[in-house]
Amino acid sequence: MNRYALVIEYDGTNYHGFQRQQGLPSVQQTLEEALSLKLQHGVTVIASGRTDAGVHARGQVVHFDTNVDIDCSDFGWRMNPLLPTDIAIKKCVRVDENFHARFGAKKKTYVYRVYLSKIHSPLKQKYNHVCFYDLDVPLMQKACAYFVGEHDFRSFMLSGAQVKTTVRTIYDMHIEVSEEGRQLDFYYTGNGFLHNMVRAITGTLIDLGRGRFTLEQIPEIINSKKRSDAGKTLEGCGLYLEKVYYEGYDNI
């Protein structure tokens, strides 16, 4: 049995998330069907984690097992014609049998994109949260420091989500500004993220930037561990799973 890891890019717009769901289109089902067709046996993929409905990925990682000896060098080129245009295999890597896309993930980077516009933007709305307000971006940049490190992020988790611990570590968090200040890309790198965590933190930073919170309130919101104290969860269409990191696999 050979184990392979795939790096996948997808446009989540037309999917009800990564995970298979009865009667609804999912990235997992679409991918598994294409792989099964190619490899001529049923294939099950294990992902680094689920992404929610409408969420995109530039670097989702999955692994699967097969008896087929795959030529990794051009596997994407041979597979992509079997996939719809909104899902692509970017890379295929032969991995050890104890490689695990989910349990082996050491770090993940997510990006949340926000576009500042005084009025609706047809060209940005599908892949960003469009924000109509003036934002104090330097203040938001400052606030990122409060989130970096090990914290209980319960204030930013979907209420009622089942999880062993709500403690996570954020290694890096910053905002990249482009397009003359209109495009804000929020980068989050951490050892893991709670359900809705990136979307809720970004929503909270926007509330800070538009003056609904003060900088001093940010650590209070983190410490309160009450979801209702933080800002709102932004829509999925602005969220991208950018990269997943594995020890010993710099090529993934």
Place this chain on the structure above:
Amino acid sequence: MNRYALVIEYDGTNYHGFQRQQGLPSVQQTLEEALSLKLQHGVTVIASGRTDAGVHARGQVVHFDTNVDIDCSDFGWRMNPLLPTDIAIKKCVRVDENFHARFGAKKKTYVYRVYLSKIHSPLKQKYNHVCFYDLDVPLMQKACAYFVGEHDFRSFMLSGAQVKTTVRTIYDMHIEVSEEGRQLDFYYTGNGFLHNMVRAITGTLIDLGRGRFTLEQIPEIINSKKRSDAGKTLEGCGLYLEKVYYEGYDNI
């Protein structure tokens, strides 16, 4: 009678171009229907020019006449709920009765977006030409100089297009590079553009960049006035009408 100019943004993906066409969705028809509904009389809009099927606009300009006294300050906010999410009015300006969106246009800026990727990109393919080849971008930047100025651009016009003259002036042409060299945005500003001209010049520059043409061939291709000598016309989805300029109307 009052005349108004509108600055429009649209995602051209789902339209058969700007211009009304019997039985096919067009930006013009969608816009006219929404304006007619709002103003309670039939409205005809005149655009700065047509855009082809699938082509986008960040700054298309149209004008129309009405007896209604429009409050321009929030006309977009009031109109956009009547429009689909892929078309938006960004600005409304009261103009003189002799303002004409098409005949008064002094300059236009188009952008053609190219994304460099060794493999299919689900997240870029809808709004870019995805190029799989390595490109010599500095050479392509150099070649831009050959196009600037007044030239007969027949080599880059859709064969058989009906037009009085194929002479146009390009005032500025350059390539903006971002995303660590992967995103190339080709900017074209000129007094007017022939049918497919921007898409054919960009295709020719890509052929230059990947070594199918030499730099010395570029002026020869321009001078030959034969469409078959130039590179191919790239797809509409990477093209954006960025801005239209009018004398005396810096606010449009």
